[in-house]
Amino acid sequence: MNSENLVEVDDVAFGYGTRPILTSIKLKARRGQVVAIMGSSGCGKTTLLRLIGGQLTPSQGVIRVAGQVVADLGRAELYALRRKMGMLFQFGALFTDMSVFDNVAFQLREHTDLPEDMVRDLVLMKLHAVGLRGAAALMPAELSGGMARRVALARAIALDPMLIMYDEPFAGLDPISLGVTGQLIRKLADTLGLTSLVVTHDIQESLRIVDYVYFISNGVIEAEGTPAEIRASHLPFVHQFVHGEPDGPVPFHYPAPDYAKDLNLGAVGA
Amino acid sequence: MLKVSVENLGSRTLAAIESIGFAARFFAAILLRSGTAFSRFGLTIREIYFSGVLSLIIILVSGLFVGMVLALQGYETLQTFGAEESLGILVALSLVRELGPVVAALLFASRAGSAITAEIGLMKATEQLSAMEMMAIDPIARVVAPRFWAGVVSMPLLAALFSAMGILGGYLVGVQLIGVDEGSFWSQMQAAVDFEQDIMNGVIKSFVFGIAITAIALYEGYEAPPTAEGVSGATTRTVVTSSLVVLALDFVLTAFMFRGL
Numbered sequence: 296m297n298s299e300n301l302v303e304v305d306d307v308a309f310g311y312g313t314r315p316i317l318t319s320i321k322l323k324a325r326r327g328q329v330v331a332i333m334g335s336s337g338c339g340k341t342t343l344l345r346l347i348g349g350q351l352t353p354s355q356g357v358i359r360v361a362g363q364v365v366a367d368l369g370r371a372e373l374y375a376l377r378r379k380m381g382m383l384f385q386f387g388a389l390f391t392d393m394s395v396f397d398n399v400a401f402q403l404r405e406h407t408d409l410p411e412d413m414v415r416d417l418v419l420m421k422l423h424a425v426g427l428r429g430a431a432a433l434m435p436a437e438l439s440g441g442m443a444r445r446v447a448l449a450r451a452i453a454l455d456p457m458l459i460m461y462d463e464p465f466a467g468l469d470p471i472s473l474g475v476t477g478q479l480i481r482k483l484a485d486t487l488g489l490t491s492l493v494v495t496h497d498i499q500e501s502l503r504i505v506d507y508v509y510f511i512s513n514g515v516i517e518a519e520g521t522p523a524e525i526r527a528s529h530l531p532f533v534h535q536f537v538h539g540e541p542d543g544p545v546p547f548h549y550p551a552p553d554y555a556k557d558l559n560l561g562a563v564g565a
Numbered sequence: 566m567l568k569v570s571v572e573n574l575g576s577r578t579l580a581a582i583e584s585i586g587f588a589a590r591f592f593a594a595i596l597l598r599s600g601t602a603f604s605r606f607g608l609t610i611r612e613i614y615f616s617g618v619l620s621l622i623i624i625l626v627s628g629l630f631v632g633m634v635l636a637l638q639g640y641e642t643l644q645t646f647g648a649e650e651s652l653g654i655l656v657a658l659s660l661v662r663e664l665g666p667v668v669a670a671l672l673f674a675s676r677a678g679s680a681i682t683a684e685i686g687l688m689k690a691t692e693q694l695s696a697m698e699m700m701a702i703d704p705i706a707r708v709v710a711p712r713f714w715a716g717v718v719s720m721p722l723l724a725a726l727f728s729a730m731g732i733l734g735g736y737l738v739g740v741q742l743i744g745v746d747e748g749s750f751w752s753q754m755q756a757a758v759d760f761e762q763d764i765m766n767g768v769i770k771s772f773v774f775g776i777a778i779t780a781i782a783l784y785e786g787y788e789a790p791p792t793a794e795g796v797s798g799a800t801t802r803t804v805v806t807s808s809l810v811v812l813a814l815d816f817v818l819t820a821f822m823f824r825g826l
Contacts, residue, residue, distance in 0.1 A: 348699050377701035388692035402700050
């Protein structure tokens with residue numbers, strides 16, 4: 296174990312029932328690094344985050360976070376580790392029965408005995424960092440998608456974690472919110488020394504802000520490299536992904552029987 | 566053909582046994598992780614408000630009408646035997662022994678049980694429970710257990726209020742409207758209703774119904790598939806299953822409590 300690496304995923308496999316999702320994944324994230332995990336929809340990116348967070352257990356291989364093997368931890372140890380992790384869910388997953396302020400204060404109140412005026416200061420600082428101090432009194436239903444994502448980000452960094460995992464932070468955002476979110480991810484990593492794992496398929500935004508990229512396809516890491524290496528890559532899969540081509544190694548069509556046969560055109564078409 | 570249907574039967578049986586196992590483990594987990602629900606009783610009080618206090622209107626109004634109908638129907642029958650003074654006994658015993666716990670439980674299942682399932686199911690579908698887990702906060706201890714104990718506390722109180730309102734309704738119709746003698750209405754009721762045999766048994770019943778309904782509602786919500794159909798199906802199942810379980814349990818409990826009477 297290299298102590299420089301906060302997250303190490305070694306030869307990990309996982310499947311739902313008999314359907315394999317990941318067959319052999321190897322990746323690592325150094326402390327303070329922003330790492331993107333990319334791949335087409337449904338390739339197992341979110342599953343990988345859940346494995347790292349210990350919500351799922353790999354069927355093969357080892358995942359280490361801060362030197363601890365996640366799958367071997369008991370409940371109490373796993374919960375202790377999770378206090379040092381933040382996770383941003385795809386649509387924020389804010390608690391809808393609490394205000395923005397209470398959402399961000401939630402972990403502080405649950406895990407610490409801080410006096411309420413200190414909780415207030417900390418919450419306002421976190422909200423200020425994402426530019427939403429003025430929205431503290433709003434309810435989640437009153438926020439736009441981009442704002443909800445930023446509140447969730449403030450909530451995820453409430454306890455100053457060492458690792459933060461973003462699940463599709465750019466999905467469904469307008470270009471301005473998208474740029475803001477991207478800059479925030481970078482800024483938080485630089486100022487707080489946060490190690491960040493960003494699961495996304497937004498290639499252009501990610502290449503701008505991350506330090507390293509992994510591509511997942513068919514359950515394995517198909518390609519990896521720095522943004523410059525990825526841009527220059529001639530691998531067909533990476534090329535298709537970076538340039539958004541509809542057909543290539545990732546086919547446009549879901550596997551299906553022969554088209555002509557399906558339309559009963561066999562005899563005519565000959 | 567036969568092989569396929571036998572296989573289907575087998576896999577369905579296995580799935581049913583498995584889900585019973587899941588439910589049992591879920592129930593055990595609620596009981597084991599109830600510490601927070603008591604140490605931070607404010608969380609439970611909040612849920613008592615949502616499932617208990619907000620159910621008051623439907624419980625009180627239904628109780629009043631059930632009592633009024635009981636008095637009308639009871640008087641019709643009793644007067645043919647010249648026993649209309651016993652109307653108080655008939656109304657009170659029917660309510661505290663059976664109608665209070667059972668009807669209040671059925672109303673509670675459809676008013677509060679369905680709300681609990683929908684809320685937990687949607688919290689799951691919008692990843693709020695997952696988010697809580699990732700924040701190192703156990704959703705069973707923080708979200709599920711307080712709702713469970715709130716239901717268990719609320720149910721006997723609601724059933725008692727249902728019976729009280731029913732007796733008031735019976736009095737209004739029997740004494741004020743029809744003109745049964747007020748003194749014999751109350752005194753016969755007082756003489757005939759036994760605290761342990763009748764009232765306590767009714768309380769025990771409603772306590773058991775409270776456990777059953779809340780546990781079913783929480784389980785259905787927690788296991789609901791995270792889709793619109795999933796949550797709506799789970800809400801329906803909560804009402805249907807818990808109503809049937811209440812009626813079945815009522816028969817079993819009555820058989821034990823009142824046999825030989």
